[in-house]
Amino acid sequence: MADPLVVVGVGGFGRETLDVVDAVNAAADAPVFDVLGVLDDAPSQVNLDRLAARGVPFLGGTDDLPARDGGVRYLVGVGSPRARRAIADRLEARGAIAATAVHPSVTSGYDVTIGAGSVVCAGVRLTTNISLGRHTHLNLNATVGHDTTVGDFVSVNPLASISGDCTIEDDVLIGVAGVILNGLTVGRGATVGGSACVVRDVPAGSTVKGVPAR
């Protein structure tokens, strides 16, 4: 039987998360997820209209988590690592269970683990011996190389490329098309700008941009 699922976030990545869920269901012999609807504490009208147009119900704020026998699964479709962590904590406290959605076009090699709550979008390439933490977002066409560890609540934006032997700590955001060269560590809560090329370790909590990133 399909797992009842809510997605949090009516914005862009929330609806892209719905796309991943739809693709998972379409590729399976029987639906994996029964999408109950979307939660959002501060939805804009334009995004509510976009959601309505695709026929997915808006259920209200995160206090309006629906109840089902056996529990409700959830995915947080919010790009900000810090906001995503806060929402996940709130829903877990209410008994919601993190789901995991991996688009069927994703390729992954030997010994790849993906933490609960993660959303892995179309075209992502994961090679070998990779660990992704909880609530990780790997956006369209991102790549992760061998022997790399990605922490919890990390956001990897489209086309970003994390080389082999890297450590990406919790709550990091890697901007669109950002590159992390091999063997480097991006410290907890750091932000890597779009199109940056990271050539040395990034201190926790810092923002780096440009080529080379500084």
Ligand SMILES: CC(C)(COP(=O)(O)OP(=O)(O)OC[C@H]1O[C@@H](n2cnc3c(N)ncnc32)[C@H](O)[C@@H]1OP(=O)(O)O)[C@@H](O)C(=O)NCCC(=O)NCCS
């Ligand atoms: C790096 C980043 C985090 C900086 O954000 P910010 O601190 O708000 O930066 P600002 O917009 O105030 O710009 C500050 C300066 O940095 C420059 N800058 C901003 N982003 C840059 C980037 N990615 N690379 C190089 N320079 C950048 C600006 O031109 C500006 O330069 P100036 O002071 O000479 O005018 C942000 O621009 C970024 O790249 N975020 C990633 C966005 C992303 O991935 N979007 C896709 C979503 S799917």
